[in-house]
Amino acid sequence: MILIYLLKVSACTLMFFAAYQLLLVRLTFFNLNRIYLLLMLVLSFVIPAVTIENRHEVTVASQEIPFKIAYSNDGVVEQDFVDESSAANNSLNWDQLLMYGYCSILAVLVFRMLFVMVRIQIQLRRHAIDRSGAVILVDEKSTIKNCSFLNQIIIDSSLQYEEKNLVIKHESVHVEQLHAVDKLLVNLVAAILWFNPIIYFWRNAIGHNHEFLADRETSKVADKKVYAFLLLNLAMPEKKILINSFSKLPLKNRIMMMYKEPNAKLQKLAYVAIIPVLMICCMAFTNRKEIILEKKLTGNQASADAPIKPNVYAMNYLNSNIKVNPNAAFNEVEPTLVIDAGHGGKDGAVSALDGQKEKDLNLRAVKILKEEAEKRGIKVILTRSTDQFLSLRDRLPKQEATAFISIHHNATLANAAVPFGGVEVYVSKLNSNIKTAEDLGAGILSKLKQLKGMEVRDSLKNANLLLLRESKIPAVLIELGNISDGKTLHYINQEKNIQRISNLILDGFVAFSKRGC
Template identity: 30%
Template sequence: MADYLVYSTLCTVVTYLTYKYILKETRLFTFNRFFLLAGTLVCLIAPLLEFSWGNIYNSAPKIEISQLISSEIEIENLDQNTISYINPETPLIIYLISISYIIISNIFIFRYFRNINSIIKSINSSTRIKKKDYYYLHTSNYQKYSYSFFRTIIIPFKYLKNKKLSDILIKHESTHARQLHTLDILLIEFIKCFFWFNPIIWFLKNEISENHEFIADKNVINQNINPTDYISQILRSMYNSGTGLTSGFSLVTTKNRLNMLTANNYSKRKKWIRLALGLIVTLFAFSFTSFNPDDINNDPFIVIIDAGHGGKDPGSPSEKDINLMISKEILNQSQNTNIKIILTRDSDEYISLSDRVTFINNQKADMFLSIHCNNSLDPEKNGPEGYFSDKNEYHNLSKKATEIVVSEQVNEFNKKGKIKTAGFKILKEINKPGVLLELGYMSNKEDSEFLLNSGNHKNIADNILKSLNKIEKQMR
């Protein structure tokens, strides 16, 4: 979430500055309208997406394991020692921020729909005096300003007494109605309900509204209206909409509008240069926020995933199947990422511990992770546990990796996790950092129900991949 907020904010900053200092002066008002809207939407959506570029790696080669079936399943001396606990991350400040965000967003949403309702009531209480092909003209004695809402135009009755003024107002507002500028305003105001904390969204909303006025002003002038007369009529109509959801004859940006009406046009060449520059800057911002640079010129981070047990060794009830399903889900989610997964088994087969160790040591991988489900005579025991061997050559890296893996699972289960050392053969005899992850206790009702629900496997696998990404950054 923090990454999303940073990237989306940076992208909106680039979009705003690109428009403000490059595109605005081109007076390509229609293009700018769609640039502002599309740019805002892209900035909010792009950071949620992730596209890989650079090298796409094929699956790492797998060495075949000899199928040696022992007459007995190997039993290990566990020799476990708990060295630390990991609690779910629920800081009070995060809770307070979340509650504050929900409350404020709901206030904005309430205000949004209240304003729409207020406009509809105002229109219903007005008098329709004319119907054209693309708009309805209404008037009201109680209205102090002219505005349009979709295809309805409201002109104060007092302005209708001045034919020159009313004609200009109708021409101006009919542009808003014909081009449905209300849709733009409703969209950006709705976005503000959820991104009210980003000041750039407020600035973009102002620019969108101002650009609507530029479009309407230009359309009026193009109808053989004298610019001087038009400016004088603008100065006679200094009223603003009270809701912010209508397109109005607004003078909040009067100075800018007058400048646009009187400024000299750029040459076509300068316009195209500015347009191209603006698009290049915006595309760069989009690529920065939505493309993953980790894949560029980097070797893949290769992880051996061991689905514990299998075949005639079932482990805890349903464990071998859960281990395999989650391991396959990790493999599936890792496609087109810099994390490359090698599975020790991809079917329900028995592989001895010695064969697993031999297989792991023959692979050119960066680390090893074994997936398991725990069991206990005490049904109250619950939560994830991670093991590493202090006899392993890479025990310091293994310990750090174990802490990261368990932390991600703790946040999923919302339970306390444990970090333990253990004399597991599969951890102490391998030639790379290794972690054995117990996802939860099958002997605990709540853990068991969670792990048996295949709908949760995707989240578990996603958390494991997140932890592997963090481990990669620690190791490289």
Template identity: 35%
Template sequence: MKIIVYLLQVSACVGFFLALYHFILRKLTFFTINRWYLLAALAFSFIIPLLTLTIRNEYVQSSIYFNQLHDLSAKLQGIEVEKTIAQPQINWFDISTIVYLIIAIALLVRLIIVMSVFFGNTTLKNSTKIGRIHLIRGHKNISNGSFLNLIFLKDEKLEQAEVQQIIQHEMLHVQRLHSVDRIILELSKIILWFNPFIYLYSHAVEENHEFEVDGEIGRLADKNKYANLLLKLSISSQQTFYHTFSKVPLEKRITMLFNQPTKSMKKIIYVLVLPIGVLSCLAFSNLKTEKKSNNNGQTDAHRNHEVYYKSSADLDSQNSTSQFYSRKHVHDKNGKNYDEVTFKLVDGAASAKLGTEDKLGVFIDGNFYNEEDIKTLPVEKTASLTFDQSKGAMKLEKIPNDNYAIPFCFKTKIMK
């Protein structure tokens, strides 16, 4: 269940950051900044749901409220019967997790196979080396493009000036490590294969790569000649992970190529957008409320535990044992964990639901007893006890400074 919830939270963050990019940043010509925004936002999308934020909630403990005991023996009996006849239920979260993992593993295997075939069909034997970059001409399966430090070139019908422009274009992709971005996006698509936003996100990153390189080429060469080259080499290939020279729709690329540069002062937008996105997505982090009392460190003894009372007649009808106190861990059908404590007296019984980390405490005749003290009470003592619901039964000043839950108070019956 946790992994499914986490992935849904990541998906929501991805969608939110993508919306900010699409509606605010996409038309700005700060392509390098846009690239780093998209990468940082993707990283934040995976990190934010893992964070645990502690919220301190201070309150004033002005009075102690003792839990009311309810005469709900019939309700309790119904609950006990329900536990007995409950049938196993299908855990859809477990099934969803298994299906998710099967598909994710299949997609990962597919990516490994595609990359293995790609490198298997790529030979450096007849390549030209330019620094650390290998220029491979005439590859039978790959058009003009690049991946990592490999540049592929089909120049049979190209003029020398056009070849140089393509090489310059692809070298910028290699130098700026755009292939690393593509690999990160491919892995993200495997993890979030069910999320349509991640495919749009990947397209936005790829599109921005081309805008970034086109903008740089446009500063160094004639824009009209470069635009004509884009039209000449226009293709519609769907390669998985490497850059092709003219894969992104030409209309967008040519439009951005001839756009006027955005004014530098608009960079302030990034200072606002990313923090706003991060702060908004913190709603998908794990929130932990930490209550802090200002009653000089005393235990919060008035927590509203669920408390049930059974009369002695109900107790006899269920053939209860004579054990004064018991505590058992319960995992209910809704997936909740709690401890159920039960006290059985001569004239009735009561039970309460406590947190699994709670320490149990009770008051007997105004004196505080912890769980170990309760277990060692002699039978003669427990046989003489009855429930005490008076306002003065709980002595706040006697409660140790620890995580104690105090659902009951007792008093010794006055023998007539």
């Protein structure tokens, strides 16, 4: 997310500017300070954009997930339940609102910068009374005078000849050393990082350093006392951030630096102390992607005495748009499965032939699935553990997990023929990580085909359901049977059969999780 990236950039600017204030700001190596301020500003944007990949190899048993994934489109698709009382809240996307707000302010600041540049040019045309190369003489009414703007030097025509020469010498340094480029860069960065207070101090530091450079060159050809008196005489606050003013407040540091003895060359070693700060920023704010390459074992190579607890690999789907790579995996972590019992509370959904509500059958199945998962050492998070209503968005996983499974039961309208009474597995092709969900769904489906006593559809089904469409982690929805069919209802009413289905689902989950990403 761009806002997270900008926060990392801001953290880098904080550390680099703190180092500048502590170690470099009092040194008279003005050229080196200029390089530092510009280079570290650029690196603050580069470091959080860098991704470092670490590759390791692990050995795992080969998995039985089918390579070819088929879809079927027939059958009943359950509709999303919409809670009208919370529809307005659900429609708000806070990430988008923050992004729109940020971009709006950025656009205003960039427009303001361009407007100021145009306004300066208009004022120069209006008040200019003479031009000689880059030097422009303006009348007393001009608010822009004794400064440089881009490659132009603006001088107050009322100044004495000697004063004009000193101002021109000073401003020529700004023009020759291209200080205007620094100004444009830091003002653009200030627009991008408008929420970061450090960037405004950084901008001031660059401006002050420009003046130190110009003062040093000017004092070489002028009497320091006369020059300092002129600075005080023409002192005024800088009102426009895009120009270099000859004499802007505060002047105390400029005069002190002008009279200060140059630092010894040995003191340049202070710049070496920046290296640890740079290393800390690199370690803290560069992105790391650890990829573990799978070396698969087949047949007799796989251990028959493998532990029950699956070796599941980390899948940070909430942090980035990670695509599953069947040849790679992350570090081993505790397997985590988020399970959703469909409907609940005021959303009772449909009723079975014997009067049971689907919401209750879903919750019973989920609790059994949770018990079987915990026997295998799989951590389970339930979206609901009681008969309560949750909006669809509240069911979406908010924490990192290996997979998300929503449990439902199908139904058919009264007096209508049951088209299919068995188990079905749904995914959504509209999900940005559909390939990951397909791998999960196909793995679970391949295990469910071993079920005896109830039919299992032999292909995945595509459904435009919110839970499947917008989940950030791999998500499937499983219909455990059609409760409008008497035979199916009799089968799923027996707890041992739900335990069998649960273990087959978990077999598919474990097979998927070992693939990693």
